[in-house]
Amino acid sequence: MxxxxxxxLLNIMAExxxxxxxxxxLDTHPDDKKALADYNETVKKLAELKSQYEKKYGPLTNxxxxxxxxxxxxxxxxxxxxxxxx
Amino acid sequence: xxxxxxxxxxxAHVVIQQYNRRFPPMEGLQKGTIFPELYMPYEKMTKETVKxxxxxxxxxxxxxx
Numbered sequence: 001m002x003x004x005x006x007x008x009l010l011n012i013m014a015e016x017x018x019x020x021x022x023x024x025x026l027d028t029h030p031d032d033k034k035a036l037a038d039y040n041e042t043v044k045k046l047a048e049l050k051s052q053y054e055k056k057y058g059p060l061t062n063x064x065x066x067x068x069x070x071x072x073x074x075x076x077x078x079x080x081x082x083x084x085x086x
Numbered sequence: 087x088x089x090x091x092x093x094x095x096x097x098a099h100v101v102i103q104q105y106n107r108r109f110p111p112m113e114g115l116q117k118g119t120i121f122p123e124l125y126m127p128y129e130k131m132t133k134e135t136v137k138x139x140x141x142x143x144x145x146x147x148x149x150x151x
Contacts, residue, residue, distance in 0.1 A: 010112070010115075011111070011112070013115060014111035014112045014114065014115040015111050017111065017114060017115045017120070018108075018111045018114055018115075018120050021108075021114065021119065021120040021121070022120075025103070025105060025121075028103075029102075029103070029105065032105055034105060034106070035105045038108070042111075
């Protein structure tokens with residue numbers, strides 16, 4: 001796994017964490033318009049990052065976010081224990 | 087007059103959070119929260135902080151003593 005792939009994965013993790021944080025905040029503050037707008041922006045960014053990643057490296061989840069390329073790429077993705085962000 | 091075991095139970099009170107600022111995604115991931123008002127890291131233990139925070143000092147000339 002090259003550095004670019006690692007960086008993209010890290011950025012997805014960071015954006016996803018931000019989305020979850022807004023998710024939890026909005027559960028208790030459903031009328032907060034600024035938080036909702038920032039949540040929507042984060043989710044949009046997250047979807048973009050996932051699409052970019054998948055187009056380049058293959059699906060992140062078994063049903064992915066973009067159509068699978070040929071040949072089938074799912075089994076080529078690194079296993080969780082093969083990732084090393086240290 | 088209430089006896090020693092008849093007082094009220096403790097009541098939790100938490101101020102409602104108000105969102106206005108946040109950390110950028112990567113900083114939030116590293117800090118464990120995107121909300122600056124919730125970022126409360128533990129200080130690294132030093133002789134000074136141990137001395138300051140020690141239970142032994144409670145009630146002996148401290149803020150409440």
